[in-house]
Amino acid sequence: xxxxxxxxxVLTLSHGAGASSMRSLIDSLAVSRFADDDxxxxxxxxxxxxxxxxxxxxxxGDRSVVVTTDSHVxxxxxFPGGDIGRLAVAGTVNDLAVMGATEPLMLTCSxxxxxGYHVDELDSIMASVEDTCEDAGVQVTTGDTKVMxxxxxDGPVINTTGVAVVPSGSVVPDSALSVGDAIIVSGTVGDHxxxxxxxxxxxGFEGDLESDVAPVNDLVRTAAEAGRVTAxxxxxxxxxxxxxxxxxxxxxxxxxxxxxxxxxxxxxASAAEVLxxxxxxxxxxxxxxxxxxxxxxxxxxxxxxxxxxxxxAALVGHATDEHTGRVVLDTGFGRRYLSEPEGEALPRIx
Amino acid sequence: xxxxxxxxxVLTLSHGAGASSMRSLIDSLAVSRFADDDxxxxxxxxxxxxxxxxxxxxxxGDRSVVVTTDSHVxxxxxFPGGDIGRLAVAGTVNDLAVMGATEPLMLTCSxxxxxGYHVDELDSIMASVEDTCEDAGVQVTTGDTKVMxxxxxDGPVINTTGVAVVPSGSVVPDSALSVGDAIIVSGTVGDHxxxxxxxxxxxGFEGDLESDVAPVNDLVRTAAEAGRVTAxxxxxxxxxxxxxxxxxxxxxxxxxxxxxxxxxxxxxASAAEVLxxxxxxxxxxxxxxxxxxxxxxxxxxxxxxxxxxxxxAALVGHATDEHTGRVVLDTGFGRRYLSEPEGEALPRIx
Numbered sequence: 001x002x003x004x005x006x007x008x009x010v011l012t013l014s015h016g017a018g019a020s021s022m023r024s025l026i027d028s029l030a031v032s033r034f035a036d037d038d039x040x041x042x043x044x045x046x047x048x049x050x051x052x053x054x055x056x057x058x059x060x061g062d063r064s065v066v067v068t069t070d071s072h073v074x075x076x077x078x079f080p081g082g083d084i085g086r087l088a089v090a091g092t093v094n095d096l097a098v099m100g101a102t103e104p105l106m107l108t109c110s111x112x113x114x115x116g117y118h119v120d121e122l123d124s125i126m127a128s129v130e131d132t133c134e135d136a137g138v139q140v141t142t143g144d145t146k147v148m149x150x151x152x153x154d155g156p157v158i159n160t161t162g163v164a165v166v167p168s169g170s171v172v173p174d175s176a177l178s179v180g181d182a183i184i185v186s187g188t189v190g191d192h193x194x195x196x197x198x199x200x201x202x203x204g205f206e207g208d209l210e211s212d213v214a215p216v217n218d219l220v221r222t223a224a225e226a227g228r229v230t231a232x233x234x235x236x237x238x239x240x241x242x243x244x245x246x247x248x249x250x251x252x253x254x255x256x257x258x259x260x261x262x263x264x265x266x267x268x269a270s271a272a273e274v275l276x277x278x279x280x281x282x283x284x285x286x287x288x289x290x291x292x293x294x295x296x297x298x299x300x301x302x303x304x305x306x307x308x309x310x311x312x313a314a315l316v317g318h319a320t321d322e323h324t325g326r327v328v329l330d331t332g333f334g335r336r337y338l339s340e341p342e343g344e345a346l347p348r349i350x
Numbered sequence: 351x352x353x354x355x356x357x358x359x360v361l362t363l364s365h366g367a368g369a370s371s372m373r374s375l376i377d378s379l380a381v382s383r384f385a386d387d388d389x390x391x392x393x394x395x396x397x398x399x400x401x402x403x404x405x406x407x408x409x410x411g412d413r414s415v416v417v418t419t420d421s422h423v424x425x426x427x428x429f430p431g432g433d434i435g436r437l438a439v440a441g442t443v444n445d446l447a448v449m450g451a452t453e454p455l456m457l458t459c460s461x462x463x464x465x466g467y468h469v470d471e472l473d474s475i476m477a478s479v480e481d482t483c484e485d486a487g488v489q490v491t492t493g494d495t496k497v498m499x500x501x502x503x504d505g506p507v508i509n510t511t512g513v514a515v516v517p518s519g520s521v522v523p524d525s526a527l528s529v530g531d532a533i534i535v536s537g538t539v540g541d542h543x544x545x546x547x548x549x550x551x552x553x554g555f556e557g558d559l560e561s562d563v564a565p566v567n568d569l570v571r572t573a574a575e576a577g578r579v580t581a582x583x584x585x586x587x588x589x590x591x592x593x594x595x596x597x598x599x600x601x602x603x604x605x606x607x608x609x610x611x612x613x614x615x616x617x618x619a620s621a622a623e624v625l626x627x628x629x630x631x632x633x634x635x636x637x638x639x640x641x642x643x644x645x646x647x648x649x650x651x652x653x654x655x656x657x658x659x660x661x662x663a664a665l666v667g668h669a670t671d672e673h674t675g676r677v678v679l680d681t682g683f684g685r686r687y688l689s690e691p692e693g694e695a696l697p698r699i700x
Contacts, residue, residue, distance in 0.1 A: 016497030055491035069458035108419035141405035147366030
């Protein structure tokens, strides 16, 4: 998945696709430079090497500061079900939520646009930022604006960074699955990625497809109140397939999933077939994968299904001590390893 | 400073230049939407409406979380005295420092690059991020990488967001000058902006001009230990002229400055003359403007001059109850108001 020209390796779209090419790049550029060895999620410390949805650092009083950042470049900036403003806020709120921080303290918003960009368009994006902040119960408290020259930038870049302070013991990593834990998906998978690709390809499904982009911090709070959540992940770039593989590999555990139990919207499934893409491989922007203590699985599932954002929640599998680090999918006709999407680069999906 | 085409107002480079066009834009896009009314810097609360170098929000135990964010688009990404990696870290560390947070807890780093960008180049930028983090005593703890299509983005965009936790009483805004306060500049002004412009224009001064880009958190700590600092500002985009006008206007106070006392490097002054630009109007990336209690002015100045980054520090003026909100410059031949740079858009300076 790498490419070289005469003078050395150059970046390809797959370096931004969320799976192994990207992780190799991040390993060499950042993890090798900045990783601490003292990660201890149960004590509220999650650093760069964890490559979790964000980072956590303990402060006085058995509390931790949780931080997450994302730069959004989605194309088109307005898509069925949302826009880059909603995506930016939801993406950051959701990364905090799946770290166990469901009440964001502050959100930053940094815009980069090019000369000639319409102020009305930017205003509409910021209106969407405002609406989504209200949904999530968070405020933008500081920001930045940069204007590049005309022709320098195709579409706006919006960085949002979220900060929360939580009891150190309530930080939830993506790496703490135990044998027997139930795996619950909060709703239908693939909606965002398939809606965006259909829009781009103009395949005629557009009317019926919508991104699921939404803040899920209230949904996560509901789950955490109903039972013991051991691990969580926000299945964005690389989809559910990448998120599950990361959870298995980081937890040193195997996952066994019942493929027919994974909820997929009918129109999404049809569009995915036409596009030749697996809904498990594409980004979600309003879904959560939960690892839940087996004893609490029914209670958490029920609580999720009672929540407006969790009606389609489903128990899809469990963690096992077999095939460590891998995800086995029971298709109903046989078993196969679920691999991460590679090669299939979906640029500017979020 | 605005422009319209057939379908409405569009962005111009001056919207990114740090002065009044940008503030109007931010007012309409963000302040009108997100501003809280309960700003109280002395209690550790600084929100969006303050348009300070960052935001602060109180948490348990009389402490405040301080956050600042910047997206960096500097062109060229490598310039005399530094590069975009050093600029990104220093810019964020310095914004925290002038809020009174000289010990950053966490730094995020989010990269946006285009397909075909050289991995070696990115690696060199990240090496610079690493070196500057060491200088500042901060760690990158989380990040993000996005790859846009070839031709979509001219040069890398690096967002850095910094987080610190400080006693609420030690938050320093840019708005709390009192009559009589001394104004101290930590060193020569205009170095970054003039070095960058000379490099771009290829004016032949390049060998002797260098950006001042550096973290100043240790310098700020030195000042704060030597005396009571009442207000601070990081004079980046829009230069010292914009920063001083903002401090005067936000503090509802006048400033009287002795122009010949403002330190300007000789080569910078010559290059600025050739370029037809006032060194007071362009960005600095390693300087601080301090408001200091008059009684402590000598002690703070001395402490700064003993610091390797403060050798050229100078007392340049004081706050007065006359000409509220304005900055008066005594040129040695007469007095004039110091106005903010407008029209003179310097795109992609940081």
